[in-house]
Amino acid sequence: MHQQRSSNLIDSITPNQIGPQRMQPDRAGHFLRQTALALFLCVACAVPVIAAPIQLPAIVEPASQEHHVGKVIFVELVTPDLAAAKKFYAGLFGWTFRDIQAGEIAYAEAFLDGRPVAGLIHKAVPAGEQRQPAWLSFFAVGDVDAARKVALQNGAKVLFEPHDIPDRGREAVFADPQGAVFAVLASSSGDPPDVLAAPGEWIWSSLITGDPDANAAFYQKIFNYEVFELPAKEGHQHLLLASDNHARASVNTLPVKRPNVHTRWLNYVRVEDAVKMTAKVVALGGRVLVEPRIDRHGGKIAVVADPSGAPFGLLEWPDTENKEVPK
Secondary structure, eight states: OOOOOOHHHHOOOOOTTSOOEEEOOOOOOOOOOHHHHHHHHHHHHHTHHHHSSOOOOOSSSSOOOOOOTTOEEEEEEEESOHHHHHHHHHHHHOOEEEEEEETTEEEEEEEETTEEEEEEEEOOOOTTOOOOOEEEEEEEOSOHHHHHHHHHHTTOEEEEEEEEETTTEEEEEEEOTTSOEEEEEEETTOOOOSOOOOTTSEEEEEEEESOHHHHHHHHHHHHOOEEEEEOOOTTOOEEEEEETTEEEEEEEEOOTTOTTOOSEEEEEEEESOHHHHHHHHHHTTOEEEEEEEEOTTSSEEEEEEOTTOOEEEEEEOOTTOOOBOOO
16 A cells, blocks of 8 residues: 545545435445455454453453444454564653563553553564554454354355454454454443544544445345435545444445455544644554545544554544534
8 A cells, every 4th residue: 555645535524514315225235356465364363362261351340231233342453573563652642551471472552641542562473474564353243153153144254253352342353355353242341432533543444446336235134224425526435334323434445547456444543633644643653544534524644554564544623623423
């Protein structure tokens, strides 16, 4: 993924005043793009780390009975250099870390003001192999095994079977029909509430794909999303996925002129100043993939990569806006 300015790559947030057209996608692809899958296999290979006897913090403390199916409730980074990743994200967002070591497993839980925001897993890259580090999105579900069944029926591949983690819940990892890797999690402590993310927290997720209709239909079957089609430039699509009257994620058309960009999920962190933060990314050893630009909601948005190459987004978001979807 290289620097470019394709608007469909980063136009991911919807202002409340836009009146979306509700749609019901009914097509689902049934193939896997092996090149895209190979790019993310490092994520799947690292997931067994979590199944080992390791003590991870609960998603919500104290526990609640709040559940939001389809919401991204946690993200994990698989990285070949855990120490460098911790230094980078601490310097960029002010995250603090709690190291967890169990045998050969090295895991760091990231916190912002005492709240868990991410997990970082060390996974060495074998000599001679090229693998891009990636952030893995965990979507809330009520029943992981039921989600597995629906995913398989609609063309997905299981990368790691459902398994239980003490204090965390039950989870599984899949590749969708287009090859994008994602995880589902039935949190045993409940899901985070629908409140506006603070600067330094994850605020949005966007799926970039060559077939937005098919991908939206796939995720709709698993998470029972409402799907809205939003205005987009000719030849492109911008679909919004919502549940509980809240926007959860978007599905955007894969840039036609970017053959090296494969179907993938991209997560965004809320920032107060995207321009200053991109400069900080570079100062800390990262790279700017997409320069800051004005997004649909009026703030600036950018795409960057950490020193190991893991891509993520930066997004300005005003306190006066929320992610409620008009009925």
